[in-house]
Amino acid sequence: MTITKFYNEMADAQGEIRPQYGEFAAWLSSMPDDRLARKRAEADTLFHRFGITFAVYGEDTGVERLIPFDIIPRIITAAEWSTMSAGLSQRVQALNAFVHDVYHDQAIIKAGRIPAEDVLNNAQYRPEMQGVEVAQNVYAHIAGVDVVRAGEGEFYVLEDNLRVPSGVSYMLEDRRMMMRLFPEVFSRNRVAPVDHYPNLLLDTLRSVAPMALDDPTVVVMTPGAYNSAYFEHAFLAQQMGVELVEGQDLFVKDEQVFMRTTRGPKRVDVIYRRIDDDFLDPLAFRKDSMLGVAGLLSAYRAGKVTLCNAIGSGVADDKSIYPHVPEMIRFYLGEEPILNNVPTYRCRDASELSYVLANLGELVVKEVHGAGGYGMLVGPTSSKQEIEAFRARLVESPERYIAQPTLALSACPTFVESGVAPRHIDLRPFVLSGKEVRMAPGGLTRVALREGSLVVNSSQGGGTKDTWVLEA
Amino acid sequence: MLSRTADHLFWMARYMERAENLARMLEVNYRMALLPQSRAEADDQWVALLKIMSLDEHFRERHGAVTPDAVLRYMIFDDANPSSIRSCLRATRENAHAVRGTLTSELWETTNACWLKMRSFTPVAMEETGIDAFFEWVKYRSHLSRGVTIGTMLQDESLRFIRLGTFLERADNTARILDVKYQTLVSEDEGEGGSADYYRWSALLHSVSAFEVYRKVYRDMITPLQVAELLILDVDMPRSLARCLKEVAANIAAVGNGRSAETRRRAGQLEASLRFGRIEDVMARGLHTFLDEFMDSIYDLGGRIADDFLIPTNH
DSSP states (O other), X not given: OOOOOOOBSSBOTTSOBOGGGHHHHHXXXXXXXXXXXXXXXXXXXXXXXXXXXXXXXXXXXXXXXXXOEEEEEEEEOHHHHHHHHHHHHHHHHHHHHHHHHHTTTOHHHHTTSSOHHHHHTOTTOXXXXXXXXXXXXXXXXXXXXXXXXXXXXXXXXXXXXXXXXXXXXXXXXXXXXXXXXXXXXXXXXOBOOOTTHHXXXXXXXXXXXXXXXXXXXXXXXXXXXXXXXXXXHHHHHHHHTOEEEOGGGEEEETTEXXXXXXXXXXXXXXXXXXXXXXXXXXXXXXXXXXXXXXXXXHHHHTTSSEXXXXXXXXXXXXXXXXXXXXXXXXXXXXXXOSSEEOOOEETTSHHHXXXXXXXXXXXXXXXXXXXXTOSOEEGGGSOHHHHHHHHHHHHHOGGGEEEEEOOOOOEEEXXXXXXXXXXXXXXXXXXXXXXXXEEOSSOEEEEEOSTTOOXXXXXXXXXXXXXXXXXX | OBHHHHHHHHHHHHHHHHHHHHHHHHHHHHHHHTSSOOHHHHHHHHHHHHHHTTOHHHHHHHHOSOOHHHHHHHHHTOTTOTTSHHHHHHHHHHHHHHTTTTSOHHHHHHHHHHHHHHHHOOHHHHHHHOHHHHHHHHHHHHHHHHHHHHHHSOTTHHHHHHHHHHHHHHHHHHHHHHHHHHHHHHHHHTSTTOGXXXXXXXXXXXXXXXXXXXXXXXXXXXXXXXXXXXXXXXXXXXXXXXXXXXXXXXXXXXXXXXXOHHHHHHHHHHHHHHHTOOXXXXXXXXXXXXXXXXXXXXXXXXXXXXXXXXXXOOO
16 A cells, blocks of 8 residues: 555645745756756765765675665755754653653652553663763753654654664765755755754763863764764764774773773763663673673763763663653643654553554554564555454564554655655654753655655665755 | 774775885886796796795685786785785775774775775776776875875874875885895896896886986986985985885884884884995895895884784773
8 A cells, every 4th residue: 555645745735836845846847857867876976985875784894885865855944943843852851851760769650650660661771870870961962853744744753762863974964965966056045054963962972071071082982884874973973073982992990981092091081872782881781792891881870981872761762651752741841742742552551452453454563662664563554464463463462562543754756766756754853962952953854765665764775865944 | 092093094004005016016027027038037027026925825826827917817806815906905995994084084085986996997897998007097096095195184193103004014015126126137137237128127117116216316327236225225215215214213203102112213223224324235235135134124113013002902
């Protein structure tokens, strides 16, 4: 099944071009086809030459692929962004307050607003973090919040990514590429700039240094050059002007973290780590981790180093916690949520389970702890057998699943083999929290290049677009 | 800077320089092979080249008999040969990739583009374009990489370790070229200054971009003694051993830390011996012996640099 009714970003139901796309659509229709084709080929060459690629696991080392880049931008109006950014800021503040609460008084649980088992039985809950103080009480310094537009055009938050969200380098490079290929379109549109993001990031990281140091040493920590997101790690370190370190470059002595330099050890204060909790410290977590630093957790708990994001932030971005986010906003901030949550049925609840079982053909069912589009059922596109097989799993262990209505994601015109056609998109804005909450306007727009597909992940044939927030 | 970063920069520069010098060495052999001589004489030159690279056994295991075509393929394309031009350019790129954030974007893009282009070369395609054009391309890429390095990199430690890698490698490679060629040329000359071998000597000079330089410095016939003097002792000659050691010593001094005093002393001593050396004394000891000892000293310096700066320690 393909979803035929969806919000088209460029044109309304009558086929009229929306005002924000007016200038761009006029420019696009004035461009000869062969010039566009040439520019698209040029973009590919440039991405290759710059080495803006992601590594592919399980193939020969050194195999690198491009993430397809589409030259038609996704355009957001000033008014839409103003609402969305307020909603994102609100949401991330509540999430940070929640993580702090979980690792301290657990007031929200005591108040009966969120069931204790949803929090404490969560695989991402880290008892090691109980009672640990972190700078500015911030846990998710960098949050990637996935937002989609559905129905008549309203925005929904699909997922909060609070561990090591990636993709921001594509946001920056897509803009750079667009400006290089088509400088003329930027003179006809007032597009809010995004390239100050690395400055915001560095400022955020410095603002959460331990013991309020004046001139903290910040580093980016990568699993290494063969990691699929290595380009981004190197890119961010370079743009911020800080060292890109691997676990082998760091050591802990007297609960202080040092890096090995050509002039001897140098103290490290803030680590923007792009490596999962499990691999951070072989003494505390996975013993077989070759990527981590022995003793890092003890230095962290002693308050001698700041990890961004904090260990244990994942307790707040799990699918079983997601339905509670609106309640967190009310509880911690005393405000009504600005952004919509997708209605979510928690199958551990008997009445919700019976609704889900009765409507499997209409719903998306996801594993609570799953990620990356694995282990899920998309009811409308599944066969009877697939649905029945899933029903059996649901009945057997309902607590492992949640269900949501199938959203008709909005679509944006995109270059595909047959020409320009609508393809479904999402948006990942990057929200930075330190002394204050800030973000670059827009985010990364991912597009599902296969017709009818709702899966935008790059590992499953997704591409990216430049994302414009128009200035008022 | 991180020790690991310094290590990658150092080796990135070494492999690029090695690729260039390989191209130079192969080119001079290729040119000399075109001069009138017996087949056996020509093949001997390829054997000598493999020997000086300590690759003769590895080559025979993989390819058997030495023929010019087989050696060229082995030295240019063979992934199993860690010293092939292809392997060197890959290693250059991999080292750059590991520290791409430390490089200027121009330097990274140049290095990456070089490897992407190298990947597209095949032996068959090369027969059409001509192998000369390929050697020119390798040298050009190395010039480009060096120019971008000097033209865009901040003059800080990163640049020092890159330059250290370049000149240490070049010192080693010039010594090897000289060692392998000088012996055969002198023995063929049956004495110094045989005019029939003008072409061979000039090919050797060309291989280190020293032909015009020689003319300018000596305004004289090409004599083996003066060739040796130019390539070993002339500090103004950019590929001479004296120049390389001057750069190596200066860069070691510039990055000096609490552990590197002895390395600095040894580099300075070697530099001084070249600066104040006389070619007659070198020849009296025997050129081959001299070069052999020189290459040992370079190897020693490389090891000491690794211990002092590049290998992580907790102290």
